[in-house]
Amino acid sequence: MKKLLLLLMLFSTPVMAVEPITGAFGVKLGDVWDGKAIDTWEGDSLFWHVFIPDLPHDLFDYYAVGVTPVKKLIYWIMGTKKGECEKQYQDLKKALINKYGAGEEVNEFRHLWEQGKRKLENPDEHPSFTSARMITIHCNVEEDETPNGLYIHYDDLDILDSLSDELLPDTSNL
Numbered sequence: 001m002k003k004l005l006l007l008l009m010l011f012s013t014p015v016m017a018v019e020p021i022t023g024a025f026g027v028k029l030g031d032v033w034d035g036k037a038i039d040t041w042e043g044d045s046l047f048w049h050v051f052i053p054d055l056p057h058d059l060f061d062y063y064a065v066g067v068t069p070v071k072k073l074i075y076w077i078m079g080t081k082k083g084e085c086e087k088q089y090q091d092l093k094k095a096l097i098n099k100y101g102a103g104e105e106v107n108e109f110r111h112l113w114e115q116g117k118r119k120l121e122n123p124d125e126h127p128s129f130t131s132a133r134m135i136t137i138h139c140n141v142e143e144d145e146t147p148n149g150l151y152i153h154y155d156d157l158d159i160l161d162s163l164s165d166e167l168l169p170d171t172s173n174l
Helices: 002-011 086-100 157-161
Strands: 039-043 046-050 062-067 074-082 104-107 110-117 131-140 149-156
Touching: 074 157, 086 110, 086 131, 086 149, 131 157, 149 157
Parallel strands: none
Antiparallel strands: 039 046, 046 062, 062 074, 074 149, 104 110, 110 131, 131 149
């Protein structure tokens, strides 16, 4: 019996461990933002803070986080670098495939990794975004509103979905 188990272990296909999507640049999705912002923007009840990360990456030179308005929960992390990006995109994609698995190629210069099931009350509202956490990388080479460059986004859609709960009136003294 021991020999059979040993043979099965030796000839089984190795299972690649996929790392969970937690964050980047020393910032974690779901943590409370208490960092120092270089600049801040507000829009649609959300805040974006430009910051200098504790763990910067050579591929990026601009970093931002999105936080909820009341609890200051981090739901979005972004890194960008403007300019030519085709080679950097391919190198980054290979490294992220090694870390998070194959993901999904959206097009030649956009790749997506998704993890977890989104906790939507009504899943039909957002049928194309059913995962809780995702990473998107893209190399913008088109002449559109977005400047050419390399972009990476880490998103926690469950935190973003909880935004309406944060905006409800406080009833603790009623």
